[in-house]
Amino acid sequence: MLASTASRWLHTARLGIGEHYRIIQSNPLSRIGFRLIVVFLVIAAFAPWIAPHDPWEMVYDKDGQFASLRPPSWEFPLGTTHLGYDLFSQLVLAARTTLVIGAVSGIISILIGANIGLIAGYYGGKVDEVLMRLTDILYGMPFLPFIIVLIALFGRKLEFVILAIVLIIWRTSARVIRAQTISIKQRQFILAAKARGASDLRIIYRHILPNVLPLLLLYAAFNIAWSIITEASASFLGFGDGETISWGGMLYELWLSGKTRVAWWWFAAPSICIVLLVTSLVFVSRAYEEVANPRLRKR
Amino acid sequence: MTKVTTADEFVLQVRGLGVRYQTSQGTVHAVSDVSFEVRKNEVFGIAGESGCGKSTLIRALLRLLPDNADSAAELALYRDQDLYGLSDADFRQNILWQEISLVPQSAMNSLNPVYRVGDQVVEAIRTHRRVSKAEARGRVAELFDVVGLQADLMQSFPHEFSGGMRQRAMIAMSLALDPGLIIMDEPTTGLDVLVQERILRRIREIRSEISSSIILITHDIAVIAEMSDRIAIMYGGQFMEQANAIDLFENPYHPYTLGLKNAFPSIRELGSELISIPGSPPTLVGPVTNCPFQPRCPFHLDRCASENPLPINFGEDHQVRCFRSEDANQLRHLAAEKSTWRSLN
Numbered sequence: 001m002l003a004s005t006a007s008r009w010l011h012t013a014r015l016g017i018g019e020h021y022r023i024i025q026s027n028p029l030s031r032i033g034f035r036l037i038v039v040f041l042v043i044a045a046f047a048p049w050i051a052p053h054d055p056w057e058m059v060y061d062k063d064g065q066f067a068s069l070r071p072p073s074w075e076f077p078l079g080t081t082h083l084g085y086d087l088f089s090q091l092v093l094a095a096r097t098t099l100v101i102g103a104v105s106g107i108i109s110i111l112i113g114a115n116i117g118l119i120a121g122y123y124g125g126k127v128d129e130v131l132m133r134l135t136d137i138l139y140g141m142p143f144l145p146f147i148i149v150l151i152a153l154f155g156r157k158l159e160f161v162i163l164a165i166v167l168i169i170w171r172t173s174a175r176v177i178r179a180q181t182i183s184i185k186q187r188q189f190i191l192a193a194k195a196r197g198a199s200d201l202r203i204i205y206r207h208i209l210p211n212v213l214p215l216l217l218l219y220a221a222f223n224i225a226w227s228i229i230t231e232a233s234a235s236f237l238g239f240g241d242g243e244t245i246s247w248g249g250m251l252y253e254l255w256l257s258g259k260t261r262v263a264w265w266w267f268a269a270p271s272i273c274i275v276l277l278v279t280s281l282v283f284v285s286r287a288y289e290e291v292a293n294p295r296l297r298k299r
Numbered sequence: 300m301t302k303v304t305t306a307d308e309f310v311l312q313v314r315g316l317g318v319r320y321q322t323s324q325g326t327v328h329a330v331s332d333v334s335f336e337v338r339k340n341e342v343f344g345i346a347g348e349s350g351c352g353k354s355t356l357i358r359a360l361l362r363l364l365p366d367n368a369d370s371a372a373e374l375a376l377y378r379d380q381d382l383y384g385l386s387d388a389d390f391r392q393n394i395l396w397q398e399i400s401l402v403p404q405s406a407m408n409s410l411n412p413v414y415r416v417g418d419q420v421v422e423a424i425r426t427h428r429r430v431s432k433a434e435a436r437g438r439v440a441e442l443f444d445v446v447g448l449q450a451d452l453m454q455s456f457p458h459e460f461s462g463g464m465r466q467r468a469m470i471a472m473s474l475a476l477d478p479g480l481i482i483m484d485e486p487t488t489g490l491d492v493l494v495q496e497r498i499l500r501r502i503r504e505i506r507s508e509i510s511s512s513i514i515l516i517t518h519d520i521a522v523i524a525e526m527s528d529r530i531a532i533m534y535g536g537q538f539m540e541q542a543n544a545i546d547l548f549e550n551p552y553h554p555y556t557l558g559l560k561n562a563f564p565s566i567r568e569l570g571s572e573l574i575s576i577p578g579s580p581p582t583l584v585g586p587v588t589n590c591p592f593q594p595r596c597p598f599h600l601d602r603c604a605s606e607n608p609l610p611i612n613f614g615e616d617h618q619v620r621c622f623r624s625e626d627a628n629q630l631r632h633l634a635a636e637k638s639t640w641r642s643l644n
Binding site for chain 2: 188189194195197
């Protein structure tokens with residue numbers, strides 16, 4: 001039973017890839033976004049081979065001079081920090097952390113949000129009441145105090161940063177998916193499926209889920225973008241993982257160095273990357289938004 | 300019609316079935332005290348106007364009622380299984396579709412838009428039978444052939460089908476597991492007359508090929524007269540009259556049946572004016588203390604407003620809920636006059 005469900009899922013997923021590609025290509029903005037994401041993914045995947053230096057290696061220029069606070073040049077394309085770290089290498093290696101955090105917390109949060117939304121929306125009544133009040137409580141939870149407490153309790157670890165992000169962002173997707181589930185479960189074909197003897201789980205995951213999928217993918221893209229921004233803010237405030245380098249972490253080090261007014265290049269590179277990646281994700285999500293809400297389509 | 304019926308000739312036996320909805324306006328008695336049986340190989344028609352409880356009745360039998368409804372019956376047997384005695388899981392696995400299948404109301408919207416039509420039938424089969432996908436697909440091809448759809452249409456999505464094709468796909472699906480009983484809820488509503496006729500012809504052809512009994516629900520007297528062996532006329536959540544089809548139309552007893560007969564055009568009396576029944580169906584809030592048809596009945600007595608008549612048997616196979624059923628001959632004459640019905644306004 002489980003195996004057959006799994007194989008069906010794979011089957012659906014395999015059929016889906018071409019369709020997803022078509023959706024993304026259908027919109028010029030999302031086409032640009034998609035290409036940028038691919039570029040970032042390639043950079044992240046080959047980061048150790050692309051980066052000329054170790055992120056925390058003090059570099060010297062070809063004259064043997066210690067390269068501290070150098071503006072961008074042929075030798076150091078994005079300049080260096082006051083401690084002589086090569087910013088290009090840092091940026092490339094940080095792309096990996098940022099993408100991993102974005103993808104992992106984005107996906108985990110959409111999985112939690114979608115399941116809670118589907119279950120609350122489908123069963124309704126007490127189940128709905130309990131799950132939605134839980135969501136409301138999370139809505140009342142401010143992010144920064146939450147992550148400060150979490151980091152204070154468990155230490156500055158990547159896992160806890162992800163955990164904090166996930167716990168905060170699943171709430172919106174849960175609410176939206178729940179609303180859509182409530183609308184779809186009223187449709188005639190759900191009653192027809194029940195009459196065929198389909199179990200609750202089959203109805204939720206076989207019959208309702210595919211119908212909320214465009215909305216779910218839209219929120220998955222939002223969640224990934226939001227996770228990246230959140231991780232950057234958390235790192236910038238010093239709540240990131242101290243041992244891995246991320247774009248937010250680079251900005252934090254700039255802040256600590258006190259060179260913000262001098263080293264514009266140090267500020268520029270990670271900020272532009274954050275903005276580009278998040279914008280790309282939002283562009284891609286636009287294409288899914290058009291699927292979920294056809295009125296946005298250009299006529 | 301002197302055939303002796305024994306218990307094992309019944310596919311479905313229902314006694315005293317009632318359904319109540321709890322609403323903000325109070326308790327709605329959507330179905331009360333309904334008793335009937337469906338015999339092997341017969342088409343049992345249930346006719347009545349919108350809101351009379353037809354769909355609620357079959358939803359109760361299939362356990363598809365919404366949460367604010369509850370149903371109970373003195374007896375509800377499918378063959379020899381007590382429908383109310385089974386656990387939900389047992390009912391879902393062994394009765395639903397396997398034994399009793401449904402062609403839902405507005406079957407046109409009953410296919411999931413994101414799956415291929417054939418896959419949906421395959422799913423219905425594989426929910427209940429341990430067969431391979433290929434075997435199930437073979438069965439779907441057979442079924443499509445039975446309802447007159449080409450086998451390669453299995454690969455289509457529901458939006459690529461016309462209304463009539465979707466309807467036929469739903470009928471194919473209902474036949475998938477050779478159920479003992481197929482419930483068709485308004486199978487032709489929303490289709491144009493030609494497609495309607497084609498679907499009905501198809502159902503008739505299928506009947507001769509399969510051994511399932513059919514419960515046919517419709518508000519269309521013409522359809523029910525054409526298709527059914529026995530007919531129940533439903534009003535205000537009750538069966539007002541039930542009889543075999545010929546008897547019901549030749550010797551109707553109940554004023555509501557008489558009124559319904561008037562409201563449909565007759566081929567033999569071209570040009571005759573249709574007479575409608577004035578008023579609208581009752582709301583069914585609160586306990587049933589009167590005959591539900593009393594406010595619209597031109598023949599009502601004083602006691603009709605304070606007492607609900609119990610079913611009375613006329614002959615072997617004819618039941619009527621009316622205090623004036625003894626006066627049927629007189630009522631039949633009066634009911635044919637337009638003035639009888641107008642006097643109520």
